[in-house]
Amino acid sequence: MADATALPRARGPRSLNLRLWLPAAWLSLLALAALLAPFIAPHDPLAQDLLMERLPPFFMAGSEPGYWLGTDSLGRDVLSRMIYGARVALFVALIAATITCLFGSTLGLLAGYYGGWWDRVISRLVEIWMAFPPVLFAVLLVAVMGTGLFSVIAAIALIDWTRFARVIRAETMVQARMDYVDSARIGGANRLTTLAGEILPNVLPSIVALLMLEMGIAVIVEAILSFVNLSISTDDPTWGSMIAEGRGAIHFAWWVLLFPLIALFLTVLSFSTLGEGLKQRFDPVLQ
Amino acid sequence: MLIRTILVRLLTTAVTLFGVAVVVFTLVRVAPGNPIAMMLPPGATDEDIANLTALYGFDKSLPHQFVIWLGGVLQGDFGTSITLRQPVDELVLGRLPATLELSIMALVIALFAGGLMAVLGARHRGGSTEVGLDLTSGAVLSIPDFLWGLLFVLIFGVFWPVLSISGRIDPRMEFDFTTNFYVIEGILRGRFDVVGSTLSHMLMPAMSLALPLAAMIAQLLKQNLKEALVQDYTTLARVRGFSETAVILREALRNAALPTLTLVGVQFTFLIGGTVIVERLFAYEGLGNMAIDAVINRDLPLIQGIVLLFAALFIAINLIVDLSYTLLNPRLRHG
Numbered sequence A: 001m002a003d004a005t006a007l008p009r010a011r012g013p014r015s016l017n018l019r020l021w022l023p024a025a026w027l028s029l030l031a032l033a034a035l036l037a038p039f040i041a042p043h044d045p046l047a048q049d050l051l052m053e054r055l056p057p058f059f060m061a062g063s064e065p066g067y068w069l070g071t072d073s074l075g076r077d078v079l080s081r082m083i084y085g086a087r088v089a090l091f092v093a094l095i096a097a098t099i100t101c102l103f104g105s106t107l108g109l110l111a112g113y114y115g116g117w118w119d120r121v122i123s124r125l126v127e128i129w130m131a132f133p134p135v136l137f138a139v140l141l142v143a144v145m146g147t148g149l150f151s152v153i154a155a156i157a158l159i160d161w162t163r164f165a166r167v168i169r170a171e172t173m174v175q176a177r178m179d180y181v182d183s184a185r186i187g188g189a190n191r192l193t194t195l196a197g198e199i200l201p202n203v204l205p206s207i208v209a210l211l212m213l214e215m216g217i218a219v220i221v222e223a224i225l226s227f228v229n230l231s232i233s234t235d236d237p238t239w240g241s242m243i244a245e246g247r248g249a250i251h252f253a254w255w256v257l258l259f260p261l262i263a264l265f266l267t268v269l270s271f272s273t274l275g276e277g278l279k280q281r282f283d284p285v286l287q
Numbered sequence B: 001m002l003i004r005t006i007l008v009r010l011l012t013t014a015v016t017l018f019g020v021a022v023v024v025f026t027l028v029r030v031a032p033g034n035p036i037a038m039m040l041p042p043g044a045t046d047e048d049i050a051n052l053t054a055l056y057g058f059d060k061s062l063p064h065q066f067v068i069w070l071g072g073v074l075q076g077d078f079g080t081s082i083t084l085r086q087p088v089d090e091l092v093l094g095r096l097p098a099t100l101e102l103s104i105m106a107l108v109i110a111l112f113a114g115g116l117m118a119v120l121g122a123r124h125r126g127g128s129t130e131v132g133l134d135l136t137s138g139a140v141l142s143i144p145d146f147l148w149g150l151l152f153v154l155i156f157g158v159f160w161p162v163l164s165i166s167g168r169i170d171p172r173m174e175f176d177f178t179t180n181f182y183v184i185e186g187i188l189r190g191r192f193d194v195v196g197s198t199l200s201h202m203l204m205p206a207m208s209l210a211l212p213l214a215a216m217i218a219q220l221l222k223q224n225l226k227e228a229l230v231q232d233y234t235t236l237a238r239v240r241g242f243s244e245t246a247v248i249l250r251e252a253l254r255n256a257a258l259p260t261l262t263l264v265g266v267q268f269t270f271l272i273g274g275t276v277i278v279e280r281l282f283a284y285e286g287l288g289n290m291a292i293d294a295v296i297n298r299d300l301p302l303i304q305g306i307v308l309l310f311a312a313l314f315i316a317i318n319l320i321v322d323l324s325y326t327l328l329n330p331r332l333r334h335g
Helices: A002-006 A015-034 A076-114 A116-130 A134-145 A148-174 A181-185 A192-225 A240-246 A255-282 B002-030 B035-039 B047-054 B060-074 B089-124 B128-142 B145-159 B184-186 B192-228 B232-238 B244-281 B286-296 B300-328 B329-335
Strands: none
Touching: A002 B002, A015 A076, A076 A116, A076 A148, A076 A192, A076 A240, A076 A255, A116 A148, A116 A255, A116 B002, A134 A148, A134 B002, A134 B244, A134 B286, A134 B300, A148 A192, A181 A192, A192 A240, A192 A255, A192 B002, A192 B145, A192 B244, A192 B329, A240 A255, A240 B145, A255 B128, A255 B145, B002 B060, B002 B300, B089 B128, B089 B184, B089 B192, B089 B286, B089 B300, B128 B192, B145 B192, B145 B244, B184 B192, B192 B244, B232 B244, B244 B286, B244 B300
């Protein structure tokens, strides 16, 4: 790390900065909407109004002022439901991805650095886990644990830890063979201190990139589970339950599907682009 | 040395399969609800309950139950579906062809589209075409199959209804299938209307599954092609008068393909895993769609059967990829 900072800092191309700022802007907007939902949502996201059902969005004939993105089959305001849906999406993204990251990265570091039985047991567990189709695994876990936000988060952590464990194990093995690890050991550091103080900082860029990627994946998994009616209650506003409702009413009110879908596209794209960008920015080798 | 490598690999595969069986068994046993109560029709007597409990060994300890269950599975007895009241193995094998046809079609699309993008990018390397292709594949890569599926449902369901977005075949099609491989059987019996209807129903779910993999192939293969195109043998081919496209297709592709094929082997299991939600999205009558119904209806024997079949399929694919890689790669063979 010390050598890398001594070199003149390479200025990334303009596009790299845009690739950091655009996703950051979208995610900040989303976070703001989630935090301020009760103040900015034009309607109660749960309020049904059968006189206002299936209103089209503002740019189409037959739209009502105040219902910018239209209403669904029960007359609930699409924009308000999306704003409240951002709360669930971001909550799951932050909590589930962080737990998954801590759990999986720890196992990856241990397997990669200690090797031996640690590695054998953890690698075999990863292999067993990877033999399950993830979506089916998630659906099954939630069915076992009972529906609800807690189950969704637990299911994500219980399934996706393998992604972190695999990648971090491989990176740790590469780092563990480097000279700086040997010199730390010769200098008297014990194995755990070496792992935490020397190796961890060098695999951190990968962990951060994976963490960002996992946040996007968590949003998708929550949407999928809502879609098959296994996330939180179907009445609660989530992007996934809106999509399920929109898929059912696709020939009558396609906007109920379109707008949450756009939000999901932008959110997933933002998380993965931000992850890649941050990795390049903080990678001591690339800098 | 080679024999030893293969034997070790087979042994770890057996351990993995056993682990999968343990996980499936445990998951389904800790699920809330009494499985016996769900297996019986309403109005069952106490005697019925006692008989079934003894039959499935629910009065015995958990490890003992596991042995009984595993013994049945090894003999091909996966139990009877609670909701559909048919043997699980018949149900599962009946749906497998639909999922296999869909997965293979998706794989073919991914190879073709990804290969085309890679060759185009390598042919026009350094130019704006390459930058455009890189940006496209980067964006396509980060969007999962579920979202592509929803987008296609929206486009072809509402805005441009030229393709069907639900089911596996036009229900008005009159044709008695003896197998459930609709495409293959249609071709063999010369009924191309059946083939056409099936393919047009499969196209959009297959595209949803194929796009992320196509982007991955495009990136990796282009990278390897570019590396091959600065080697001596490609220069020699150019000197001999071949056009750049011919050099790529005839010389570079063959040498650059191995890493891509390894990637495809590994990613194919992820693609098959994606069928679960994509089939649901397009109401496609495959294994994944049946699996979600089984979970929602708490049909425990059926869930166990489907999960085990998927796991066995994944493990088999990984084994084949690993072994063929060992056999194809001379460095590993003598190592």
